[in-house]
Amino acid sequence: MEEFDKPLSAASFGGDFEWGVSTAAFQIEGAHDADGKGLSIWDVFTSQKSRVKDGHHAQQACDFYNCYTDDIKLIKELNIPNFRFSISWSRIMPTGHHPVNQSAIDHYNRVLDAMEAQGITPWITLYHWDLPHELELKGGWTNRECISWFGDYVEVIAKHFGHRVKNWMVMNEPSVFTGGGYFLGIHAPGKRGLTNFLRAVHHVTLATAAGGKILRDLISDGHIGTTFSCTYIEPATQKLKDIAAAKRVDTLLNRAFIEPILGLGYPETELPVIKKMAKYILPGDVEAAAFDFDFIGIQCYTREVVKHSFFTPYVGAALVKAEKRGVPTTEMHWEVHPPSIYHMLKRFDAYKGVKKILVTENGSAFPDEVVNGQVKDPKREAYLKSHLRQVLKAKNEGVNVQGYFVWTLTDNFEWAEGYHPRFGLIHVDFDTQVRTIKNSGKWYADFLKDIKKEDEDTLCYSGHGQRAPEQGA
Numbered sequence: 001m002e003e004f005d006k007p008l009s010a011a012s013f014g015g016d017f018e019w020g021v022s023t024a025a026f027q028i029e030g031a032h033d034a035d036g037k038g039l040s041i042w043d044v045f046t047s048q049k050s051r052v053k054d055g056h057h058a059q060q061a062c063d064f065y066n067c068y069t070d071d072i073k074l075i076k077e078l079n080i081p082n083f084r085f086s087i088s089w090s091r092i093m094p095t096g097h098h099p100v101n102q103s104a105i106d107h108y109n110r111v112l113d114a115m116e117a118q119g120i121t122p123w124i125t126l127y128h129w130d131l132p133h134e135l136e137l138k139g140g141w142t143n144r145e146c147i148s149w150f151g152d153y154v155e156v157i158a159k160h161f162g163h164r165v166k167n168w169m170v171m172n173e174p175s176v177f178t179g180g181g182y183f184l185g186i187h188a189p190g191k192r193g194l195t196n197f198l199r200a201v202h203h204v205t206l207a208t209a210a211g212g213k214i215l216r217d218l219i220s221d222g223h224i225g226t227t228f229s230c231t232y233i234e235p236a237t238q239k240l241k242d243i244a245a246a247k248r249v250d251t252l253l254n255r256a257f258i259e260p261i262l263g264l265g266y267p268e269t270e271l272p273v274i275k276k277m278a279k280y281i282l283p284g285d286v287e288a289a290a291f292d293f294d295f296i297g298i299q300c301y302t303r304e305v306v307k308h309s310f311f312t313p314y315v316g317a318a319l320v321k322a323e324k325r326g327v328p329t330t331e332m333h334w335e336v337h338p339p340s341i342y343h344m345l346k347r348f349d350a351y352k353g354v355k356k357i358l359v360t361e362n363g364s365a366f367p368d369e370v371v372n373g374q375v376k377d378p379k380r381e382a383y384l385k386s387h388l389r390q391v392l393k394a395k396n397e398g399v400n401v402q403g404y405f406v407w408t409l410t411d412n413f414e415w416a417e418g419y420h421p422r423f424g425l426i427h428v429d430f431d432t433q434v435r436t437i438k439n440s441g442k443w444y445a446d447f448l449k450d451i452k453k454e455d456e457d458t459l460c461y462s463g464h465g466q467r468a469p470e471q472g473a
C-alpha cells in the first residue's frame with residue numbers, strides 16, 4: 001500500500017516522536033498590567049491607532065494568565081503530552097533589565113506546577129516577539145547592546161527554571177519579527193527601512209547564538225533549540241527572471257537566518273542586498289553567530305509563488321497571491337499546500353549542521369463558529385492530516401524529524417490580524433472566555449490517544465526528583 005493510502009496513525013511516527021501544541025505569551029496571556037508587568041513593544045503597538053485590524057488589542061486575549069489551570073487540563077483532555085509556550089520578558093524584567101519581578105517568577109512556576117500535575121512536558125520559547133518597551137526606547141534590536149540585555153534575561157530564566165524545564169527554544173521566527181517589525185513596520189515596534197532591518201537581523205542572529213550558549217552553560221541536561229519560519233518558494237514561470245526572483249526570496253525567507261547560526265555566514269551571493277550588512281559585522285561576529293543547537297524548530301504553513309518585479313526594492317520580486325492562483329486558502333489567505341512542509345523538511349535536513357528537526361508550529365485558520373455547542377471545522381482536520389502525511393513521508397525518507405506541534409491550543413490574538421483568524425483546536429468566545437473543543441481538537445485527541453512514550457525520561461522534569469504521571473494515568 002502507498003503511504004498516502006494507509007490510515008494515518010501517531011504510532012507510525014515512532015514511539016519517541018514528540019507530539020505537542022504551541023502558543024505564545026502575548027497571544028494568549030492577557031493580564032497586560034498584572035503583578036508588576038512592564039510594557040512590551042506589542043502592548044504599545046496595539047495601543048496605537050490603525051496598527052491592528054479593527055483596533056483589537058491583547059489586554060485580555062485568552063486570559064491564559066488566569067485560566068492556565070483549566071487550559072492545561074484541556075491539553076491533558078486532548079491527550080497532548082507536550083506544551084510549547086513562551087515567557088514574557090517584560091513580566092520577568094519589567095524594564096528589560098534587572099531587577100527581576102518575583103511575582104512573575106512565581107507565576108510561571110505555578111504554570112509549570114499545573115503542567116506537572118497533568119503530566120505535560122513544558123517546551124519554553126524565550127523570545128516570541130514581545131520585547132520590553134523600555135529597551136525599544138534605546139533602539140531595541142537595532143541596538144547592538146540588545147544582545148547583552150537578552151543574555152541577562154536568558155540567564156535569569158535559566159537560573160530560575162533550568163532545574164525543572166529541559167526543552168528550550170531561544171527565538172521564534174526571527175525572519176518574521178525582524179521583517180514585520182523593523183523593515184515593513186507592520187508588526188511591533190513598527191519600524192521600517194533597510195538599515196533598521198539589517199541591524200536587527202544581525203543582532204538577533206548574535207543573540208540567538210548567545211542565548212543558546214547561556215542555556216547550555218547553565219542547564220547541563222538542556223535540550224536546546226531555536227525556531228525558524230519557512231515557506232516553500234516556487235517561481236511563477238520558468239522565465240529566468242522569475243527563477244532568479246524566486247531564488248532571492250527563498251534566500252531571504254529560508255536561508256538568511258539559519259545559515260549564520262550554522263556557521264555558514266549570511267548568503268550574500270544569492271541576495272546581494274545582504275552585503276550591506278557588512279558594516280554591522282564586527283571582527284569575531286561570524287564565529288559568535290554560530291551555535292550547535294540540539295534541534296531546529298521549523299514552522300511552515302504554506303507555499304508562495306514568486307515573480308520578478310522591477311518595482312520592489314532590494315529583492316526585485318513580488319508574490320503572486322494565492323487568491324489569484326485559484327488555489328484553496330485559509331483565513332490568512334495562505335495557500336493550503338501540504339507538500340511545502342515536506343520540501344522544507346528536506347531542505348533543512350540537508351544542512352550538515354542540523355542535527356534534528358521538530359515541526360514546532362503548523363496549523364490553519366478558518367472562520368469557526370459554535371453551533372449547538374459544536375464547532376465543525378473539517379478543513380482544519382484535513383489540513384493537519386495532509387500535513388502530517390507529508391511529515392511522515394519526509395521521515396520515512398530519512399529526514400530526522402522528531403516532533404510535531406500544532407499551532408495552536410486556543411483561538412488567540414493573531415498579531416496585526418487581531419482576533420479574526422481562528423487557529424485554535426479550541427474555540428474561544430472572547431466576550432465570555434468560554435472554551436469549546438473544536439472537532440479538529442477531538443480528532444487530535446483521538447489521534448494521540450494511544451501514544452506511549454518509549455523513553456519515559458522525555459516526559460519527566462529534570463528537577464524536583466519527581467516523575468510526571470505516566471500517560472493515561
Ligand code: GCO
Binds near residue numbers: 173176299361407
Ligand atoms: C508566527 C508565530 C505565531 C503565529 C502563527 C500563525 O509564526 O507568526 O509563531 O505566533 O500566530 O504562526 O500566523
